Amino acid sequence: MTARAGVLPPATVGWGSHGLLVLLALVFADNFVGRQILAVMVEPIKAEFAISDTAIGLISGLAFASVYALVGLPAGRLVDRMPRTRLLAMSCLLWAVATMACGLAGSFMALAVARMLVAVSESPTTSASLSLIADLYPPQRRSFAISCFTAAPTFSSIVGLSIGAWVVQHYGWRSGFIALALPGLAFSAILGFFVREPKRGRWDLAPQPHTQPALLSMGAEARKLWALPAYRCLILAGGLTTLSAYAIAMWNTSFLMRSHGLSLQHAGLLVGVVCGVCAGTGGLFSGWLSDRLCRRHPHWQVSIPILGHLLGLCALAPYLLWSDALLMHLGDVPIPVAMLWCALYAFFAVWWVAPSYNLVTQLVPANRRGSAMALQTIISTLLGVGVGPLMTGLFSDMLQPVLGQQSLRYALLLVNLPVIFSVLLLMRTAHHARATGYRHAE
Numbered sequence: 001m002t003a004r005a006g007v008l009p010p011a012t013v014g015w016g017s018h019g020l021l022v023l024l025a026l027v028f029a030d031n032f033v034g035r036q037i038l039a040v041m042v043e044p045i046k047a048e049f050a051i052s053d054t055a056i057g058l059i060s061g062l063a064f065a066s067v068y069a070l071v072g073l074p075a076g077r078l079v080d081r082m083p084r085t086r087l088l089a090m091s092c093l094l095w096a097v098a099t100m101a102c103g104l105a106g107s108f109m110a111l112a113v114a115r116m117l118v119a120v121s122e123s124p125t126t127s128a129s130l131s132l133i134a135d136l137y138p139p140q141r142r143s144f145a146i147s148c149f150t151a152a153p154t155f156s157s158i159v160g161l162s163i164g165a166w167v168v169q170h171y172g173w174r175s176g177f178i179a180l181a182l183p184g185l186a187f188s189a190i191l192g193f194f195v196r197e198p199k200r201g202r203w204d205l206a207p208q209p210h211t212q213p214a215l216l217s218m219g220a221e222a223r224k225l226w227a228l229p230a231y232r233c234l235i236l237a238g239g240l241t242t243l244s245a246y247a248i249a250m251w252n253t254s255f256l257m258r259s260h261g262l263s264l265q266h267a268g269l270l271v272g273v274v275c276g277v278c279a280g281t282g283g284l285f286s287g288w289l290s291d292r293l294c295r296r297h298p299h300w301q302v303s304i305p306i307l308g309h310l311l312g313l314c315a316l317a318p319y320l321l322w323s324d325a326l327l328m329h330l331g332d333v334p335i336p337v338a339m340l341w342c343a344l345y346a347f348f349a350v351w352w353v354a355p356s357y358n359l360v361t362q363l364v365p366a367n368r369r370g371s372a373m374a375l376q377t378i379i380s381t382l383l384g385v386g387v388g389p390l391m392t393g394l395f396s397d398m399l400q401p402v403l404g405q406q407s408l409r410y411a412l413l414l415v416n417l418p419v420i421f422s423v424l425l426l427m428r429t430a431h432h433a434r435a436t437g438y439r440h441a442e
Helices: 015-040 042-049 051-080 082-106 108-123 125-136 139-169 175-192 217-226 228-262 264-293 302-320 338-349 352-363 366-414 418-435
Strands: 327-330 334-335
Touching: 015 042, 015 082, 015 139, 015 175, 015 228, 015 264, 015 302, 042 051, 042 108, 042 175, 042 228, 042 327, 051 082, 051 125, 051 217, 051 366, 082 108, 082 125, 082 175, 125 139, 125 352, 125 366, 139 175, 139 264, 139 338, 139 352, 175 334, 217 228, 217 366, 228 264, 228 302, 228 338, 228 352, 228 366, 228 418, 264 302, 264 334, 264 338, 302 338, 302 352, 302 418, 334 338, 352 366, 352 418
Parallel strands: none
Antiparallel strands: 327 334
């Protein structure tokens, strides 16, 4: 965290900062709707291409994550060395083209290749956006700003899963991809022609060098970051958490269809509205809480994520194991009792995001934040987007001969065990951060 010995700059943030934050959140939300809408496309894509759960896990996860990992660190280095708003503009344009290609894919292999192109286009988004946010807001207001940014994808699940399920059911899965691509073109134009680049390191206590730092090789840059114990434990904890979270996000709609007998449209609607509203609210609340409690003691930046993990696990187990009993009907939508537990899980499961991302921005200096966030995102993407959905599909296929339609229920339970190790790694993060006095690396 920021050194406590100095005096922070006055926390004066203008409307321009808020406006850019909103734009970054909209870009991030559009990117994530592209991932989330796959959850309501699982069954139609399986039927059209005659593929297994494992293949769905591959195309929804590993095909994306492997390419993202390959290009993520070079993208992070670009974030540190070129105007971030221009980089994001180019990224949005490529993303729109690649997303349209997903909707035009004529085979399973073509869809996999298009997903890889989407991964290339998304690779600078998170690192560039968080680097910008670190220059828009001071540390004592940064967790809430980051939570506004990271809550956008959770609220967007209302669109991606509920409205997306309706579009997929009535117009087909291809139309969903085409519709998603259009906002990306508008975002590209706004970022490219109307947004100004903020000064790097604006809120840092340590003065920033006027000359560009020596260019390290990608391997040397990654090793230098990995050598920071607090940073290393923090990004590993985030990676294990996203492994479990993405598995739930990708397979939750199918779980409600298989284990609770809901239709695609009703399952997508419930997951979108319940998880979107509760996760978005939980993310904003954790960012607000972190900013306030960390003014009293810095340990809360790690304690809040730990508390969220433990409470989330306590809610997830009953959600996955609950019977298919109905709580009520809302119009013609059946609402299982289990959705009460799902709401609690969604609220607490995102408590780690804003405090952890804020801590990453404070553990490294401004001229290395792009690479630091890129490496963090690579780990999370590989384990979350890549391994989580694929491992769930594998477990589901393995258990299917014994458990039949209920195999997915227990597969999701198994892939959430790594969250326990995330808690242990966060404890180590706190230990290392205390040992270094919560100062960022030089």
